[in-house]
Structures are given as structure tokens and as C-alpha cells.
Amino acid sequence: MSPVGIGQKISWRVATVIDVVPETQRTRTLVLDVPDWPGHSAGQHVDVRLTSEDGYQAERSYSIASPPEDARLSLTVEQLKDGEVSPYLSEELRAGDTIELRGPIGGYFVWDIPVGGPLFLVAGGSGIVPLMAMLRHRNAALAKSGDARHMIPARLLYSSRRWDEVIYRDELARLAASDPTLEVVHTLTRDRPEGWTGFTRRIDREMLEEVAWPPSEQPRVFVCGPTPLVESAANALVEIGHQPALVKTERFGPTGGSV
Amino acid sequence: MALISRGFRGRKQSAEVAGRLPPGQYETRDFPVLSAGPTPRTALTAWDFTLRGADGRTARWTWDEFTALPRQTTTKDIHCVTKWSKFDTVWEGISVDTLLSEAAAKGVVAAPYVLARCDGGYTTNVPLADVTGGKAWVAFMYNGAPLPPEHGGPARLLVPHLYFWKSAKWVRELRLLESDEPGFWESLGYHNYGDPWREQRYAGDE
Numbered sequence: 001m002s003p004v005g006i007g008q009k010i011s012w013r014v015a016t017v018i019d020v021v022p023e024t025q026r027t028r029t030l031v032l033d034v035p036d037w038p039g040h041s042a043g044q045h046v047d048v049r050l051t052s053e054d055g056y057q058a059e060r061s062y063s064i065a066s067p068p069e070d071a072r073l074s075l076t077v078e079q080l081k082d083g084e085v086s087p088y089l090s091e092e093l094r095a096g097d098t099i100e101l102r103g104p105i106g107g108y109f110v111w112d113i114p115v116g117g118p119l120f121l122v123a124g125g126s127g128i129v130p131l132m133a134m135l136r137h138r139n140a141a142l143a144k145s146g147d148a149r150h151m152i153p154a155r156l157l158y159s160s161r162r163w164d165e166v167i168y169r170d171e172l173a174r175l176a177a178s179d180p181t182l183e184v185v186h187t188l189t190r191d192r193p194e195g196w197t198g199f200t201r202r203i204d205r206e207m208l209e210e211v212a213w214p215p216s217e218q219p220r221v222f223v224c225g226p227t228p229l230v231e232s233a234a235n236a237l238v239e240i241g242h243q244p245a246l247v248k249t250e251r252f253g254p255t256g257g258s259v
Numbered sequence: 260m261a262l263i264s265r266g267f268r269g270r271k272q273s274a275e276v277a278g279r280l281p282p283g284q285y286e287t288r289d290f291p292v293l294s295a296g297p298t299p300r301t302a303l304t305a306w307d308f309t310l311r312g313a314d315g316r317t318a319r320w321t322w323d324e325f326t327a328l329p330r331q332t333t334t335k336d337i338h339c340v341t342k343w344s345k346f347d348t349v350w351e352g353i354s355v356d357t358l359l360s361e362a363a364a365k366g367v368v369a370a371p372y373v374l375a376r377c378d379g380g381y382t383t384n385v386p387l388a389d390v391t392g393g394k395a396w397v398a399f400m401y402n403g404a405p406l407p408p409e410h411g412g413p414a415r416l417l418v419p420h421l422y423f424w425k426s427a428k429w430v431r432e433l434r435l436l437e438s439d440e441p442g443f444w445e446s447l448g449y450h451n452y453g454d455p456w457r458e459q460r461y462a463g464d465e
Contacts, residue, residue: 008462008463009461009462009463009464010448010461010462010463010464014262047283047460049261049283050264050267050269051261051262051263051264051267052263052264052267052268052269053263055261056268056269057261057269057282057283058267058269058270058283058285059283059284059342060342061341061342084269084270084285088264088266088267092265092266092267097264097265098262099262099264100261100262105448105461106447106448107446107447107448108295108443108444108447109295227291227292227409231292231298231409234296234297234298235297235298237297238297244296244297244299244379244380245296245380247296247297248295248296249294249295249296249297251291251292251293251294252291
């Protein structure tokens, strides 16, 4: 199946901000109304373009957080220190404002129900965003069929620095609690709440061997996060024996980022 | 007409920076890493490079033979389709012109299109005219040091006047073709040619 948007011209559209939802201290979700949105697949992104009064323009890419089933398009934006666009999107923009965007973009880092599973997701920090679209898409399919036994099993391994920096924390807990075929495993690399019994280190080979399905199950693997996390997780998965072609990666941020 | 974003000022750029940035790009001093899958690792003893003609004739070099070819050093601005540009990157490698003339001596005849093939299965296509005339290299040194694997080492194609996905990492073969054949991203919604100055990011961009 070909992801949505491939082969069509991707034109700029004017999106209206319907709501701004705080997620963590540094991230907000922009809920957008996009007239004539052509639809998308979970994992795809959009380009956002801002124009100042003197005509200066800046463009950046943001992953889509909402599943294809939602009527509204959601982007979760992390405010980057010294960023040019993200502080505007995460602080200045409010309901009623408009921005230009175009998409959906990207035909490789995508997961739809027909791709199948098991689905193994590895996230670092705001790398959760496109993976959340996959989990939401999966959940929407579950709600439709109403039978968890027909579900594609999924596991998420999610690395954050602190518990209060875990994006979508409550929603992930709700999804996992209501779905026996979904497991959510956190690792917290800097600070832990009192009584924390989960992982407390960066994602490594041993952790992946413990959490991931074995290579013989041929899980569909998606890894998204800062470059060092993606590099080490993807390398470890290949060392464990997962086929490189089943390990899809999306890297972002400066070379030195860490989660 | 573009929509004005209320309260957006953007970053003030010098005229020099603005003049070097293609539309929609911003300057970064980092060297971000982007690839669709795990980083392949090939031992230099197992590495070779092939130039294959449309008729199947090939020229092939081992690592030692390849790096013994006449080298060039070049300083270029590079532009990634994900919006970052990096100025004055310094590369060392073998000009594709050199590879073609060495291969011609072995009976490999030029053809109008090129498909670069890489470890890990990545491919990208470019017209021959865009990799000849001093416009492209197979680079194995970056900033005076061996090219790190995450940036495409042992060797990557360098076609700096096109978006950087055309500068295929982990390149092992240039295949000459009589007709154009889209590569990996070119089959997944990205532009077939990818000129950053015309902002040809995605299929359908003019």
C-alpha cells in the first residue's frame, strides 16, 4: 500500500489553530483545522512556513501526532533552546491564528494496519510524536473492531530524561491499561520519581533484548529520537539479529542531542 | 501572496548568509545525521567500488586502488531537504570525472543517467550531466579525517549542488543507465531532480 500523498503535488495550505494543548513544560500540541486536508499515514510529517511582516520566511518540518482517523491535524512541538521557529509555535501561537503548512510528507517511516506487526516502537524525547500517531491509529482500529484478540501486538520503549518530561504520559498509561496487546515501557535517564522501579539508563542492547520481540518474530521496528539514541538503538537491534530492512529510523536534532 | 504570521520576526541574518541560503533553508553549524535505517558497516577489506556501464561492462576498484586514484579536495555548501544548510564543508575524494575516464579505459561507455547504489540498499538517481564537469565526487574524507559511518563512511557520493539526499551515503556503485530510474526517496514522494535553489523538495514541486 502506498502512503497517502505520494505522487501528488504537495501544496501550501492555510491551517487555523483550533486549540493549543500543553503536554509538558517544553511541549505543546497544536490542534489545527486544515481545509481540504488530503489525509495522511501515521508517521508522516508536514512542513510549516512562517512569514514575518518584512517578508522573511522560515520553514521547518514537524511530525504529525494525530492518527489518520482524526478530523483535525495535531502537531506536537518541542521548544528548542535557541530555536527560530519552535519558540513561536510553542509560545506565541494561539487559537484563531493561522499558519501555512504542506503535507503529508514522507513515504518510508510510516505504519498502517496492513503493514502488520508485531509493532516495536523506540522513542527518545519528542521522537514519540510520529510513533504516537501509529499507536493512536492502531487504537482507532481496535475501537472499530472492538476485539483486542484481533489486534496487532505493540510495544513502546520510551526514553525520557524525567517523569515530567514524558510526552502523552497519561494517554499512554490509559491506552496500555485498556489494551492487553499494548505494552509501554519507560526508561528515565536523569531523575526518577520516588519508588520508581523501571529502567534508569539510556537504551542499550540489553534493554532492547529484554523489551523487544526476538528477531524470529520479525517485528516492524520504528526508532525516532535524537541522533545518538537512534544510532545506538538501531545498531544494537541489528547486532541482536533484526533485519536492517525492518528497522526504520527517523533522526532529528543537532548531532550532540541526548535523551 | 504569503500569509503573514502575527508576531513572527525570525532570526536576523546577514546579507552574506541570506545570499548563500536557498529558499526555505536555515544555516546550521552542526552536522545532522539523517538516514532511513541502521548505519551499515562494511570493512575496508571487503569494500570495493564499481562503475557499471549500461551494457553491463564494469570497472572495479578495491579500497586501496580507489584511494590511490588522483584525489581532490573541495569546499562546498550543502543543503538538506529537511531544511538545514551547512557552509564550507571540506571533503576529499575522487572526482566522478576521474572515475569515468579510468572506467572508459576499461571499456565502460558513458550513458545519460546514473543510479547510485549503496550498502543498506539505498539508491538515488542523477543525470550524468550533474555528476560530471567537476560537480561530483566519491568522498571518503571529511574535514581532514576519515568519513564517519553515520555520515556515510567509508565513502559517500557528493553532489553538493543538489539536495543532500542525492549525496548517497555508503555508496558502492554508480550504474550508468540509458533511461532514468527513480531511487529510494525519489520513489517515496521526493523530487526526482532536487535543485535546492528552485526548492524542488517533493514530487510536483516545479
